[in-house]
Amino acid sequence: xxxxxxxxxxxxxxxxxxxxxxxxxxxxxxxxxxxxxxxxxxxxxxxxxxxxxxxxxxxxxxxxxxxxxxxxxxxxxxxxxxxxxxxxxxxxxxxxxxxxxxxxxxxxxxxxxxxxxxxxxxxxxxxxxxxxxxxxxxxxxxxxxxxxxxxxxxxxxxxxxxxxxxxxxxxxxxxxxxxxxxxxxxxxxxxxxxxxxxxxxxxxxxxxxxxxxxxxxxxxxxxxxxxxxxxxxxxxxxxxxxxxxxxxxxxxxxxxxxxxxxxxxxxxxxxxxxxxxxxxxxxxxxxxxxxxxxxxxxxxxxxxxxxxxxxxxxxxxxxxxxxxxx
Amino acid sequence: xxxxxxxxxxxxxxxxxxxxxxxxxxxxxxxxxxxxxxxxxxxxxxxxxxxxxxxxxxxxxxxxxxxxxxxxxxxxxxxxxxxxxxxxxxxxxxxxxxxxxxxxxxxxxxxxxxxxxxxxxxxxxxxxxxxxxxxxxxxxxxxxxxxxxxxxxxxxxxxxxxxxxxxxxxxxxxxxxxxxxxxxxxxxxxxxxxxxxxxxxxxxxxxxxxxxxxxxxxxxxxxxxxxxxxxxxxxxxxxxxxxxxxxxxxxxxxxxxxxxxxxxxxxxxxxxxxxxxxxxxxxxxxxxxxxxxxxxxxxxxxxxxxxxxxxxxxxxxxxxxxxxxxxxxxxxxxxxxxxxxxxxxxxxxxxxxxxxxxxxxxxxxxxxxxxxxxxxxxxxxxxxxxxxxxxxxxxxxxxxxxxxxxxxxxxxxxxxxxxxxxxxxxxxxxxxxxxxxxxxxxxxxxxxxxxxxxxxxxxxxxxxxxxxxxxxxxxxxxxxxxxxxxxxxxxxxxxxxxxxxxxxxxxxxxxxxxxxxxxxxxxxxxxxxxxxxxxxxxxxxxxxxxxxxxxxxxxxxxxxxxxxxxxxxxxxxxxxxxxxxxxxxxxxxxxxxxxxxxxxxxxxxxxxxxxxxxxxxxxxxxxxxxxxxxxxxxxxxxxxxxxxxxxxxxxxxxx
Numbered sequence: 001x002x003x004x005x006x007x008x009x010x011x012x013x014x015x016x017x018x019x020x021x022x023x024x025x026x027x028x029x030x031x032x033x034x035x036x037x038x039x040x041x042x043x044x045x046x047x048x049x050x051x052x053x054x055x056x057x058x059x060x061x062x063x064x065x066x067x068x069x070x071x072x073x074x075x076x077x078x079x080x081x082x083x084x085x086x087x088x089x090x091x092x093x094x095x096x097x098x099x100x101x102x103x104x105x106x107x108x109x110x111x112x113x114x115x116x117x118x119x120x121x122x123x124x125x126x127x128x129x130x131x132x133x134x135x136x137x138x139x140x141x142x143x144x145x146x147x148x149x150x151x152x153x154x155x156x157x158x159x160x161x162x163x164x165x166x167x168x169x170x171x172x173x174x175x176x177x178x179x180x181x182x183x184x185x186x187x188x189x190x191x192x193x194x195x196x197x198x199x200x201x202x203x204x205x206x207x208x209x210x211x212x213x214x215x216x217x218x219x220x221x222x223x224x225x226x227x228x229x230x231x232x233x234x235x236x237x238x239x240x241x242x243x244x245x246x247x248x249x250x251x252x253x254x255x256x257x258x259x260x261x262x263x264x265x266x267x268x269x270x271x272x273x274x275x276x277x278x279x280x281x282x283x284x285x286x287x288x289x290x291x292x293x294x295x296x297x298x299x300x301x302x303x304x305x306x307x308x309x310x311x312x313x314x315x316x317x318x319x320x321x322x323x324x325x326x
Numbered sequence: 327x328x329x330x331x332x333x334x335x336x337x338x339x340x341x342x343x344x345x346x347x348x349x350x351x352x353x354x355x356x357x358x359x360x361x362x363x364x365x366x367x368x369x370x371x372x373x374x375x376x377x378x379x380x381x382x383x384x385x386x387x388x389x390x391x392x393x394x395x396x397x398x399x400x401x402x403x404x405x406x407x408x409x410x411x412x413x414x415x416x417x418x419x420x421x422x423x424x425x426x427x428x429x430x431x432x433x434x435x436x437x438x439x440x441x442x443x444x445x446x447x448x449x450x451x452x453x454x455x456x457x458x459x460x461x462x463x464x465x466x467x468x469x470x471x472x473x474x475x476x477x478x479x480x481x482x483x484x485x486x487x488x489x490x491x492x493x494x495x496x497x498x499x500x501x502x503x504x505x506x507x508x509x510x511x512x513x514x515x516x517x518x519x520x521x522x523x524x525x526x527x528x529x530x531x532x533x534x535x536x537x538x539x540x541x542x543x544x545x546x547x548x549x550x551x552x553x554x555x556x557x558x559x560x561x562x563x564x565x566x567x568x569x570x571x572x573x574x575x576x577x578x579x580x581x582x583x584x585x586x587x588x589x590x591x592x593x594x595x596x597x598x599x600x601x602x603x604x605x606x607x608x609x610x611x612x613x614x615x616x617x618x619x620x621x622x623x624x625x626x627x628x629x630x631x632x633x634x635x636x637x638x639x640x641x642x643x644x645x646x647x648x649x650x651x652x653x654x655x656x657x658x659x660x661x662x663x664x665x666x667x668x669x670x671x672x673x674x675x676x677x678x679x680x681x682x683x684x685x686x687x688x689x690x691x692x693x694x695x696x697x698x699x700x701x702x703x704x705x706x707x708x709x710x711x712x713x714x715x716x717x718x719x720x721x722x723x724x725x726x727x728x729x730x731x732x733x734x735x736x737x738x739x740x741x742x743x744x745x746x747x748x749x750x751x752x753x754x755x756x757x758x759x760x761x762x763x764x765x766x767x768x769x770x771x772x773x774x775x776x777x778x779x780x781x782x783x784x785x786x787x788x789x790x791x792x793x794x795x796x797x798x799x800x801x802x803x804x805x806x807x808x809x810x811x812x813x814x815x816x817x818x819x820x821x822x823x824x825x826x827x828x829x830x831x832x833x834x835x836x837x838x839x840x841x842x843x844x845x846x847x848x849x850x851x852x853x854x855x856x857x858x859x860x861x862x863x864x865x866x867x868x869x870x871x872x873x874x875x876x877x878x879x880x881x882x883x884x885x886x887x888x889x890x891x892x893x894x895x896x897x898x899x900x901x902x903x904x905x906x907x908x909x910x911x912x913x914x915x916x917x918x919x920x921x922x923x924x925x926x927x928x929x930x931x932x933x934x935x936x937x938x939x940x941x942x943x944x945x946x947x948x949x950x951x952x953x954x955x956x957x958x959x960x961x962x963x964x965x966x967x968x969x970x971x972x973x974x975x976x977x978x979x980x981x
Binding site: 079099100101102103106108109110111113114116127128129131132135136208209210211212213214215240241249250251252253254255257258278279280281282283284286287 | 350351352368369370373374376377378379381428437438493494495496497498504506507508509569620622623624699702703706707708757768833835836838951952953954
C-alpha cells in the first residue's frame with residue numbers, strides 16, 4: 001500500500017514538473033533587425049516583422065474593421081455573419097472571399113494555418129494558445145479592456161489598434177488620417193448638436209430583454225460608448241458603485257429612477273425594446289421622465305461602436321436620432 | 327405546536343418583508359412605504375413601491391410558498407425525503423423547454439407557462455417511471471440528478487448555438503425575483519392558490535397514504551388517484567412559478583424539512599407551514615442577495631437559495647445515511663445475453679478505434695492533403711487534438727469506472743459527484759479574476775477546484791465511512807454551490823461569455839501536446855494502479871463483510887480507488903473541460919458486453935471511453951464547419967438517449 005502512495009506522490013511531482021516546464025513562454029528572439037523591420041510590443045511579448053504584413057488574420061472584429069478603414073482586406077476573420085449583423089461599418093464591407101474562421105474565441109486553427117497568414121491579431125480575453133498561433137504566423141495579442149486605472153481604456157485601445165494596424169501594414173499615414181477623420185466627425189457632430197436643444201446629460205442602455213424577461217445594462221464611464229458620446233458633447237450621469245471591466249452594469253427598472261430626468265440612449269430597435277413590450281408597469285413607465293417627455297433616442301440593435309467605421313456610424317446615428325426628434 | 331410555528335413564521339416573514347421592501351436603489355422611508363399602500367398619490371416613489379417592489383415581495387412569497395408546498399407534496403407522495411423540483415430534475419427540464427421555446431418561437435408574447443409545464447410534467451413522468459422499481463429514495467433522486475445533467479447540457483448547447491436569442495434569459499435562468507409589474511403575479515397567483523387549496527383538501531388523504539399503499543387501499547382509499555393528483559398539483563404550481571421567476575432550487579427541500587424538524591406531523595399543517603417557511607426562506611434569500619449589491623445591480627436569487635439550501639441537503643443526507651446504513655443501493659447490472667470472448671472484443675474495439683482515428687485525422691474541416699500546410703496541421707493541431715480526445719475519453723471512463731465501483735453506485739461519475747463542477751468553478755474563477763490568464767493557469771485553477779471540491783466531499787462524508795449514498799448526496803450539494811458560483815460570475819459579465827460557455831461545455835478545441843503528455847502520464851501511472859486494485863474491487867462487490875473476511879481492507883481500497891478516480895477526473899477536466907457522461911456511459915457499456923469482472927471491465931471501459939470522445943470530437947468538428955460544436959455537448963446529446971434507456975431498463979430489475 002505504501003508503494004501505491006509513493007507512486008502517486010511521484011505522479012503529482014511529475015505533473016507539476018510538466019506544468020512548470022510549459023510555463024516558460026518564449027518571446028520571439030530578437031533576430032537580425034533589418035531596415036524595414038517592424039517591432040511591436042504587446043501583451044504577450046514582442047513581435048518583429050521583417051516587412052509589412054500582407055496576409056492578416058483578425059480573430060476579433062475590431063482588428064478586421066481597423067483594416068477595412070485602412071483600405072485593406074484581412075485574409076480571414078471570425079464569425080463574419082455576426083460581424084455584418086452586429087457591427088454597422090457603413091458602406092465599406094468585407095470582401096466575399098475573406099475566409100470565415102468560425103466562432104470568435106474558438107476560431108478554426110486548421111483553417112488559419114491553411115491561409116498561410118503572415119500576421120495574426122487577437123484579443124487577450126480569448127484563450128488561444130499563443131505559442132501555437134505564433135508557430136503559424138507572428139501573433140499580436142492586444143488588450144481591449146485594460147481595466148481599472150484606465151478611465152478611457154476601451155476607446156484608447158481602439159485608437160492604438162488603428163495605429164498598430166497601420167504600423168504592421170506599413171500604412172502609418174493612412175492610420176493617422178483615419179484617426180483624424182474620427183476627430184473631424186466628432187467636431188462636426190459637436191457643431192450640429194450645439195444648435196439643438198437636446199439635453200446633454202444622458203444615460204445609455206443596452207437591451208437584451210426577451211418577450212418575458214427583462215435584461216438590460218447601463219454603460220459606464222470606461223466604455224467606448226461613453227468616451228465617444230462625451231467627445232461629441234454629452235455627459236454620462238450614470239456612475240456605478242463598482243468598477244465594471246466591460247463597461248456595462250446589469251440593472252433593473254428601479255435603478256432607472258433618479259437617472260430619468262435627462263436623455264436616454266437605447267441600444268435597441270424601436271418597438272422591439274423593453275419599453276414597448278408591456279413588461280414594465282404603466283405607472284412606473286409614466287413616472288420616468290425620459291419616457292413621458294420623449295427624451296429617448298433609439299440607436300438600433302447594431303449601433304455599438306467597435307472600430308473606426310462603426311464609430312463613425314454610431315456618431316451619425318446619434319446625431320440623426322437627435323435631429324429627427326427635434 | 328403548529329400554531330407556534332405559524333406564528334413564528336409569520337413574524338419572520340413580516341420582518342423580512344419590511345427589510346425587503348426597503349431595499350433598492352431609490353431611498354424611501356418606512357412612512358412612504360405605508361403611504362404608497364394606503365395613501366397612494368401617483369408619485370414616482372409610490373409607483374416604484376407599488377409596481378416594482380411590492381410585486382417582487384409578493385412573487386417571493388408566492389414562489390417560496392408554492393415551492394415549499396410542492397416539495398412537501400413530492401416528499402410524502404413519492405416517499406422520498408429528498409424529493410423536490412430541483413433534485414428530481416423538474417427545474418432543469420422545465421428550463422430547457424422554455425429556452426427551446428424562446429429559440430424557436432421568439433415572437434410569442436406571453437408568459438412561457440406551457441413550455442415550462444410541458445418540461446416539468448415530462449421530467450416528473452420520466453423520474454417516476456425510473457424510480458418506480460425500487461423503494462429506495464436515493465435511486466429516484468439520482469435519476470433526477472442524472473436527468474438534470476442531460477437537460478442542462480442540452481440547454482447549454484442551445485445557449486451556445488443561439489447566443490443572441492438566449493442572451494436575455496441568463497438572469498431568469500438562474501432564478502430571479504425581479505418584477506416590473508403585476509403581470510407575473512396576476513398570472514401565477516390563481517394557479518398557485520387553486521393548487522394550494524386542493525392540496526389542503528386532500529391533505530387528510532395523504533395522511534392515510536403515508537400509512538402505506540396496502541393499508542390505505544384496505545381503508546378504501548383510491549391510492550393512485552390521490553398520489554397522482556398530489557404530484558400533478560406539485561408540478562403545476564412549480565411550473566407556474568418557474569415560468570415567472572425561473573428555476574429556483576432547494577426551497578422545496580429546505581422548507582418541508584424545517585417544518586418536520588419542528589415536530590409537525592399532520593399533512594394539512596405540514597403544507598400550511600411549508601408554504602410559510604418557503605416564503606420566509608425565499609424572501610430572506612432575496613434580502614441577502616440584494617444586501618450584496620446594495621440594489622444597484624442584480625444577482626440571481628437562485629444562486630443564494632442554493633448557497634443556503636445546499637448545506638441543508640448535506641445535513642439531511644447525513645441524517646438519512648444513518649438510517650440507510652448498510653442497505654446501500656448496490657450496482658444494478660444489465661448484461662447482454664451473448665458475449666464475445668474478451669480478447670476478440672479488445673481486438674475489435676482497437677480496430678474500430680484505429681479506423682476512427684485515421685478517418686478523423688484525414689477528414690473534417692479543409693482538405694489539407696492537397697495543401698502544403700498539411701504537415702504542420704497534422705503535427706501541431708489535428709494530431710494532438712485527436713490524441714487528446716482519445717486519451718481524455720479513456721481517462722474519464724476509468725475515473726467513472728473506479729468511482730462507480732467504489733461507491734457501489736451506477737450513477738456515480740465525476741460530474742454527478744461534484745468533482746467536475748468544482749473544476750469548472752476553478753477554471754472560471756481564473757478566467758475572470760486572474761488578470762492575463764493563460765490556458766495553463768486555467769488548467770491549474772481547474773485542477774485546484776477539483777481537488778478542493780473532492781476534499782470537501784470526502785471530508786464531510788468521512789464520518790459516515792464514505793457511505794455511497796452520502797457521497798453522492800454531498801456531491802450533489804457541492805455541485806449546486808459550484809453552479810451558484812458559476813451563475814453569479816457569468817451573470818456579471820457580458821463579453822467573452824460564450825468563450826467560457828464553450829469551456830464549461832467541455833471541448834477538445836485547441837488541445838496541444840502538453841495536454842497529450844499530461845494525459846499520458848496520468849494513464850501510465852494511474853492505469854496500472856487501477857488494474858492492481860481491481861482484484862480488491864471484485865472482493866468489495868461481494869459485500870463488505872465478505873471482502874473483510876477474505877482479507878481486503880475495504881476502507882483503504884475505497885479511499886485509494888476514489889482518490890485515483892478523482893485525480894483522473896481532475897486531469898481530464900484540466901485538459902478538456904467539463905465533459906460529462908463518458909464516465910457514466912463507458913462503464914455501463916463495458917459491463918453490458920463483458921459482465922462484472924473488474925479487470926476485463928477496466929480495459930473495455932477505457933477503450934469505449936476513448937472511442938466515445940474520439941467520435942464526438944470528429945462529429946463536433948465537421949457538422950457546422952468552420953465553427954464547431956464542443957465535443958462535451960456532442961457526447962451529452964449522443965449519450966442522453968442511451969442513458970435514459972439504461973435508467974429505464976435497470977429500473978425494472980429488482981434486487
